[in-house]
Amino acid sequence: MTNERKIRVLAAKPGLDGHDRGIKIICQALRDAGMEVVYTGLRQTPAQIVNAAIQEDVDVIAMSVLSGAHDYLFPKVMDLLREKGVDDVLVIGGGIIPESDVPPLKVAGIAEIFGPGTYTRDIVEYIRGNVKRSAA
Amino acid sequence: MAFDELKKAKSDWQAGIEATLAKRPERRKQFETISGLPLERSYTPDNLEELDYFRDLGFPGEFPFTRGVQPTMYRGRFWTMRQYAGFATAEESNQRYKYLLGQGQTGLSVAFDLPTQIGFDSDNEISIGEVGKVGVAIDSMADMETLFDGIPLDKVSTSMTINAPASVLLAMYIGVAEKQGVSRDKLAGTIQNDILKEYAARGTYIFPPQPSMRVITDIFEFCSKEVPKWNTISISGYHIREAGSTAVQEVAFTLADGIAYVDAAVKAGLDVDDFAPRLSFFFNSHLDFLEEVAKYRAARRLWARIMKERFGAKDPRSMMLRFHTQTAGCTLTAQQPKNNIVRVAFQALAAVLGGTQSLHTNSMDEALSLPTEEAVSIALRTQQIIAYETGVAETVDPLAGSYLVEDLTNRIEAQARDYIERIDRMGGAVAAVENGFIQREIQESAYRYQKAVEAGERVVVGINKFQTENETGMEVLRVDPAVREQQAARLAKLRQDRDAWAVDRALVVLKETAASERNLMPSIIDAVKVYATLGEICDTLRSVFGEYEAPVTI
Numbered sequence: 001m002t003n004e005r006k007i008r009v010l011a012a013k014p015g016l017d018g019h020d021r022g023i024k025i026i027c028q029a030l031r032d033a034g035m036e037v038v039y040t041g042l043r044q045t046p047a048q049i050v051n052a053a054i055q056e057d058v059d060v061i062a063m064s065v066l067s068g069a070h071d072y073l074f075p076k077v078m079d080l081l082r083e084k085g086v087d088d089v090l091v092i093g094g095g096i097i098p099e100s101d102v103p104p105l106k107v108a109g110i111a112e113i114f115g116p117g118t119y120t121r122d123i124v125e126y127i128r129g130n131v132k133r134s135a136a
Numbered sequence: 137m138a139f140d141e142l143k144k145a146k147s148d149w150q151a152g153i154e155a156t157l158a159k160r161p162e163r164r165k166q167f168e169t170i171s172g173l174p175l176e177r178s179y180t181p182d183n184l185e186e187l188d189y190f191r192d193l194g195f196p197g198e199f200p201f202t203r204g205v206q207p208t209m210y211r212g213r214f215w216t217m218r219q220y221a222g223f224a225t226a227e228e229s230n231q232r233y234k235y236l237l238g239q240g241q242t243g244l245s246v247a248f249d250l251p252t253q254i255g256f257d258s259d260n261e262i263s264i265g266e267v268g269k270v271g272v273a274i275d276s277m278a279d280m281e282t283l284f285d286g287i288p289l290d291k292v293s294t295s296m297t298i299n300a301p302a303s304v305l306l307a308m309y310i311g312v313a314e315k316q317g318v319s320r321d322k323l324a325g326t327i328q329n330d331i332l333k334e335y336a337a338r339g340t341y342i343f344p345p346q347p348s349m350r351v352i353t354d355i356f357e358f359c360s361k362e363v364p365k366w367n368t369i370s371i372s373g374y375h376i377r378e379a380g381s382t383a384v385q386e387v388a389f390t391l392a393d394g395i396a397y398v399d400a401a402v403k404a405g406l407d408v409d410d411f412a413p414r415l416s417f418f419f420n421s422h423l424d425f426l427e428e429v430a431k432y433r434a435a436r437r438l439w440a441r442i443m444k445e446r447f448g449a450k451d452p453r454s455m456m457l458r459f460h461t462q463t464a465g466c467t468l469t470a471q472q473p474k475n476n477i478v479r480v481a482f483q484a485l486a487a488v489l490g491g492t493q494s495l496h497t498n499s500m501d502e503a504l505s506l507p508t509e510e511a512v513s514i515a516l517r518t519q520q521i522i523a524y525e526t527g528v529a530e531t532v533d534p535l536a537g538s539y540l541v542e543d544l545t546n547r548i549e550a551q552a553r554d555y556i557e558r559i560d561r562m563g564g565a566v567a568a569v570e571n572g573f574i575q576r577e578i579q580e581s582a583y584r585y586q587k588a589v590e591a592g593e594r595v596v597v598g599i600n601k602f603q604t605e606n607e608t609g610m611e612v613l614r615v616d617p618a619v620r621e622q623q624a625a626r627l628a629k630l631r632q633d634r635d636a637w638a639v640d641r642a643l644v645v646l647k648e649t650a651a652s653e654r655n656l657m658p659s660i661i662d663a664v665k666v667y668a669t670l671g672e673i674c675d676t677l678r679s680v681f682g683e684y685e686a687p688v689t690i
Contacts, residue, residue: 015265015266016250016256016262016266016340017250017339018250018334018339018340019339019378020379021380021466021579021582024579024582024690025380025579025582025586027690028583029586039690041686041688042686043254043339045262067266067269067270068266068270068615069250069266069269071265071617072264072265073265076265096504096505098504098612098614099504099609100609100612115470115503116468116469116470117469117470117471117503117596117598117599120586120590
């Protein structure tokens with residue numbers, strides 16, 4: 001038994017989109033995998049998400065958007081994180097996101113995009129393998 | 137036929153196949169529907185021992201309407217083929233509607249963008265990134281005039297997926313009709329106006345439950361007198377199912393919501409038979425074909441019984457569950473998207489065999505983005521093929537009498553009734569949403585389903601079986617991000633050109649009305665006619681009603 005700190009995740013719904021089936025499944029799956037998950041609920045502004053991430057001292061932000069507003073909202077979250085000097089949080093996204101939107105989102109700093117049909121265990125593995133902070 | 141004799145013969149038959157089973161076992165130990173209802177090997181008349189034809193089925197168009205709400209169903213007229221559409225600006229959506237009507241679509245179904253659905257103007261900061269994305273942006277009656285330009289509102293029926301601000305969009309529709317010279321009594325269509333499922337599953341709420349229920353009751357009352365052909369609500373199980381519920385939960389939570397609306401209106405002093413004939417419903421059509429057919433039949437029978445027994449309705453039209461169906465968006469795969477054409481076809485067929493009044497078929501590319509025109513056209517053609525080529529519409533309720541379908545109909549009704557009783561004990565659907573019961577039930581079912589897919593217990597073609605590598609990308613529809621600037625510019629001009637004094641006065645009256653017990657509709661209509669914006673009207677109501685704060689249920 002180690003006293004390893006659990007990976008802390010902020011699960012967030014930026015924008016006005018109300019589809020929360022996916023993010024709630026992610027919450028349950030990450031918890032089942034032993035992570036600590038804080039869910040923001042719906043209708044969060046990028047600023048609220050960044051503040052919550054800092055306040056909750058999370059290692060990961062997992063965002064879900066199915067309305068098509070990812071092209072504005074995801075990069076906006078990255079901008080605000082940089083403004084606040086946060087560079088050690090892994091940020092991932094999911095939702096209805098056309099393939100051609102993925103490269104620009106990655107350039108903006110979103111580490112990975114998970115579309116419909118993704119297995120939750122793949123997301124768990126991805127987070128474990130890519131968390132930036134060393135679990136201490 | 138003596139059931140005893142049959143039961144004995146059946147158990148002999150079961151015993152007789154044990155040897156076969158030992159040699160060639162079945163694919164699974166237990167079989168069940170997608171919602172988890174256990175399935176026997178084969179169904180026989182004794183499964184329906186308790187079924188009483190006159191009590192439980194009756195004739196089409198007669199209580200309890202299990203077999204359909206009309207005596208002739210599709211022999212008289214096919215269901216309304218109604219594709220949900222709308223994106224970007226009112227001009228672009230208007231073009232799409234004209235295209236769809238030209239392709240033989242028989243009704244319109246308007247999709248609004250999220251700022252419109254949540255009562256924010258396009259130039260509000262919170263709207264950035266969302267304007268025109270999932271539907272058309274409507275900020276004022278001026279946009280509504282553009283949206284229906286050249287479409288005679290006395291000739292089409294229009295369904296609007298709008299909930300929290302449904303009163304405002306209905307007011308704009310009435311205003312546009314007046315400008316076209318069409319009187320209110322000629323207007324046909326539907327507003328979704330179902331706030332309870334917004335709290336539970338869809339998320340576009342604005343106000344807390346109590347004032348929201350009051351606005352809904354005001355709409356019922358206003359329309360019963362002024363817009364008699366309008367469907368004042370579309371009580372929706374669709375989004376509950378999309379959020380992950382089972383078929384039984386879909387029926388149970390939808391009808392529990394329906395009970396809450398009827399209760400609220402009756403408590404406000406309305407006579408049930410004055411408004412109940414205009415209630416309509418909206419269901420999902422999911423993958424499990426026979427379960428879905430049974431679901432619609434069970435929902436119809438249960439609602440008829442509730443209206444008659446619980447609310448003492450006398451008018452048979454108050455007991456008829458009329459419904460729209462949409463195929464299940466959540467079953468579409470982003471992988472091998474053309475397979476979705478086939479999924480949609482089966483789902484659409486189930487809705488038709490279940491007796492739907494109108495139908496939206498999803499486009500194959502909707503797990504990727506909004507649909508392209510070609511994809512929409514294939515989806516519409518799917519309905520036309522079912523209607524004109526398959527022959528299933530030539531007789532009413534053709535699956536009635538199927539031992540399995542009748543048994544599933546019975547079980548879905550009974551289990552939904554149990555759920556409704558549980559919800560009643562909590563104080564009804566409003567309480568069950570506020571305490572998070574309905575949300576938790578849905579999310580547990582959703583997670584169970586996801587785990588079954590990941591464990592390979594449930595096969596999704598192209599996802600966990602029959603995958604292909606290197607799929608070619610599909611062309612997707614994109615909304616120009618400049619839409620927000622265009623809408624903002626239109627709004628700026630509108631605010632400059634309109635009679636500011638008249639707007640202020642209308643909003644003051646609206647605020648007073650909201651704080652009183654008077655019906656809100658007339659003052660909302662007055663406000664939209666002087667071009668008060670949707671955001672201004674909703675902000676006025678927010679200042680009186682407050683805003684809903686959702687409980688976090690996970």
